[in-house]
Amino acid sequence: MILRMILLLVTVFTTSFALAEVKGEEVSYKSGETTMKGYLVTDDAFTGKRPGVLVVHEWWGHNAYARKRADMLAKLGYTALAVDMYGDGKTADHPKDAGAFSAAVKNNLPEARARFEAALELLKKQPTVDQKKIAAIGYCFGGGIVLEMAREGVELNAVASFHGSLGTTHRAMPGVIKVQRVLIANGAADKFIKPEDVAGLTGELAASGVAFEFLNLPGALHSFTNPDADMLGKKFGMPIAYNAAADRKSWEAMKAMFAETFK
Amino acid sequence: MILRMILLLVTVFTTSFALAEVKGEEVSYKSGETTMKGYLVTDDAFTGKRPGVLVVHEWWGHNAYARKRADMLAKLGYTALAVDMYGDGKTADHPKDAGAFSAAVKNNLPEARARFEAALELLKKQPTVDQKKIAAIGYCFGGGIVLEMAREGVELNAVASFHGSLGTTHRAMPGVIKVQRVLIANGAADKFIKPEDVAGLTGELAASGVAFEFLNLPGALHSFTNPDADMLGKKFGMPIAYNAAADRKSWEAMKAMFAETFK
Numbered sequence: 027m028i029l030r031m032i033l034l035l036v037t038v039f040t041t042s043f044a045l046a047e048v049k050g051e052e053v054s055y056k057s058g059e060t061t062m063k064g065y066l067v068t069d070d071a072f073t074g075k076r077p078g079v080l081v082v083h084e085w086w087g088h089n090a091y092a093r094k095r096a097d098m099l100a101k102l103g104y105t106a107l108a109v110d111m112y113g114d115g116k117t118a119d120h121p122k123d124a125g126a127f128s129a130a131v132k133n134n135l136p137e138a139r140a141r142f143e144a145a146l147e148l149l150k151k152q153p154t155v156d157q158k159k160i161a162a163i164g165y166c167f168g169g170g171i172v173l174e175m176a177r178e179g180v181e182l183n184a185v186a187s188f189h190g191s192l193g194t195t196h197r198a199m200p201g202v203i204k205v206q207r208v209l210i211a212n213g214a215a216d217k218f219i220k221p222e223d224v225a226g227l228t229g230e231l232a233a234s235g236v237a238f239e240f241l242n243l244p245g246a247l248h249s250f251t252n253p254d255a256d257m258l259g260k261k262f263g264m265p266i267a268y269n270a271a272a273d274r275k276s277w278e279a280m281k282a283m284f285a286e287t288f289k
Numbered sequence: 290m291i292l293r294m295i296l297l298l299v300t301v302f303t304t305s306f307a308l309a310e311v312k313g314e315e316v317s318y319k320s321g322e323t324t325m326k327g328y329l330v331t332d333d334a335f336t337g338k339r340p341g342v343l344v345v346h347e348w349w350g351h352n353a354y355a356r357k358r359a360d361m362l363a364k365l366g367y368t369a370l371a372v373d374m375y376g377d378g379k380t381a382d383h384p385k386d387a388g389a390f391s392a393a394v395k396n397n398l399p400e401a402r403a404r405f406e407a408a409l410e411l412l413k414k415q416p417t418v419d420q421k422k423i424a425a426i427g428y429c430f431g432g433g434i435v436l437e438m439a440r441e442g443v444e445l446n447a448v449a450s451f452h453g454s455l456g457t458t459h460r461a462m463p464g465v466i467k468v469q470r471v472l473i474a475n476g477a478a479d480k481f482i483k484p485e486d487v488a489g490l491t492g493e494l495a496a497s498g499v500a501f502e503f504l505n506l507p508g509a510l511h512s513f514t515n516p517d518a519d520m521l522g523k524k525f526g527m528p529i530a531y532n533a534a535a536d537r538k539s540w541e542a543m544k545a546m547f548a549e550t551f552k
Binding site for chain 2: 206207214215219221222224225226228229230231232233235236237238239240241242243244245286
């Protein structure tokens with residue numbers, strides 16, 4: 027009898043684990059005439075409406091790394107959409123292409139905003155998403171994009187930039203930023219970051235009274251959250267590297283910010 | 290027999306608790322001709338050499354609040370010295386006096402440095418202190434002082450500023466700052482902080498490659514760590530207030546920074 031009860035419990039237990047799974051699917055959406063290829067993911071272990079999080083990719087484009095972060099967010103109880111900022115799911119294998127793709131978007135801010143907002147609308151339409159609880163995170167190029175969207179006054183509850191570009195051609199005037207919470211996770215040893223951009227960003231956020239955390243993480247180079255950075259750094263002779271401590275610390279800071287924002 | 294064993298265990302338990310206590314004492318030390326009155330504290334629950342932490346008071350002077358923070362640090366396993374930057378343990382009851390006392394020190398940086406270093410030497414001499422592991426924290430005026438000491442190139446492992454002054458007449462040139470880790474806990478609603486000083490500080494730290502955390506804490510006014518701020522704010526019509534969430538978050542960030550720095 028006891029054995030039978032244990033077996034029954036084990037069965038129930040494993041079945042409910044089997045039912046609760048991260049469900050990701052490729053999605054197509056339009057921004058103007060361009061078709062964007064994103065990745066939408068939720069975890070069945072959570073029920074009902076939940077906050078939604080956009081994930082903006084590195085300069086390489088919408089790839090497995092962005093999807094991995096979206097999966098991680100789903101497991102935390104969010105509905106995540108890894109967006110496509112380049113169109114047609116275009117990705118780059120070489121820094122030269124990556125630089126060209128990212129520059130084309132960064133230098134056309136109205137188009138960047140249109141693409142971002144197309145993804146935002148798609149995310150908000152999802153039945154699992156609480157439309158009033160939306161955040162955006164981004165890596166490298168994508169970190170720069172979420173900060174630009176904050177400067178543009180796009181309504182988001184929170185944004186997080188991981189080794190993102192901090193420069194801009196237009197610092198936000200006080201009062202323009204609607205985002206309530208900002209996390210900037212930056213490598214203290216990042217060779218691509220100019221101190222004047224650190225100053226410019228913190229100054230504009232402070233002037234708008236935005237609650238933010240700027241983490242200048244010890245010893246971290248550019249791309250510190252991406253385990254592929256070591257290989258890519260060697261391959262292309264770039265000063266980028268994975269840094270486990272910085273990755274962990276910045277992810278925990280994001281989790282804490284989301285928990286406080288969406289409580 | 291069992292009862293006797295329980296009683297014995299309870300006795301051993303309470304005795305060892307009774308032995309482990311925070312031991313604070315008033316100490317006098319000299320800076321030039323001036324006698325400074327500090328407060329040195331350790332917790333007997335910890336043995337051997339441990340990191341030392343200087344605590345620099347608010348503009349009110351060396352008072353019970355600075356000592357409370359020193360006691361809290363002792364309980365965390367540090368030897369703490371609440372310093373005296375005004376001389377003779379002088380304190381102010383009115384903002385007018387506090388402003389005059391703090392300005393006299395801030396406007397005479399060589400004297401401020403001499404007083405700070407006199408306390409630093411005293412701390413390093415303590416038998417419970419590991420001379421190679423020294424940090425400094427400060428509140429309000431004291432937060433400004435620990436940042437100025439970092440700019441001066443004073444050798445400390447870490448500094449933390451809580452609602453400290455961020456302005457300075459001399460931003461640090463790259464390479465001058467020796468401090469490895471800096472925490473700046475700032476109220477996002479602090480009326481005394483200028484955005485350009487936030488920019489200036491983060492810019493100079495980034496330029497020196499210093500690992501730092503700048504927390505711009507949501508809704509927090511000036512003096513957010515001090516429970517007396519509510520009463521003082523009312524009494525003198527100042528925009529200052531205690532903020533439990535900001536107090537907790539900033540203290541935890543300091544603990545984490547110290548744990549990483551002194552591991």
